[in-house]
Amino acid sequence: VCLAQALARPLVFPSQAHSHCTRTLVEHAVKQHGLAVGEIVMEVNSVHILKSAVEAGIGHTIMPLNLAVREIDDGRLVAHRIAADGLTRTLGICSCASMPASHLKTLISELIREVVHAMCACGEWPGGRAR
Incomplete structure (x- = not known):
């Protein structure tokens, strides 16, 4: 999916207050591409709670793939690679x-x-x- 498609979905995201590296990375790419973040339905700083919220259908998230490998392998989550410059760390x-x-x-x-x-x-x- 492209970055605009990923951002158009309701998102469960890390909080801005803690300068979480993934959120900072995504926001930098958003500015770089002239996009906007859509609806953020929940902000949480625990990776486990973030994945649980996505699994519960509260929203989607953007995170490094290696953080969700177990849930993907178990069939509990589905991952799509985001094609966008600037989404590396x-x-x-x-x-x-x-x-x-x-x-x-x-x-x-x-x-x-x-x-x-x-x-x-x-x-x-x-x-x-x-x-």
């Missing part, structure tokens, strides 16, 4: 610049990097690409 591992990384922090960062690369390589992170 970059995740990174951040640390304090003024504090040297301990050996444990370095090991944990490497483990996270390895797990993400493995998940992207085998398709466990739908749409994910590791650099």
Whole structure:
């Protein structure tokens, strides 16, 4: 579906108050494409409640596919890819610049990097690409 089609449906969305990354990403794409968000029927910041609201038929949502894989596999939710420039996000591992990384922090960062690369390589992170 295109972004305009996705936005035309009643939406269950994360709240603006908490600057949720998905909402911010969608709103940026909306401005970039000169579109408008339609009716937001519910704002909630819990992913579990958000998915439950969609499953209950309260509205639709826009979220990363990997957050709903179990519900999709179970047949409880249906997902459609949204074709729109600007609907990507970059995740990174951040640390304090003024504090040297301990050996444990370095090991944990490497483990996270390895797990993400493995998940992207085998398709466990739908749409994910590791650099």
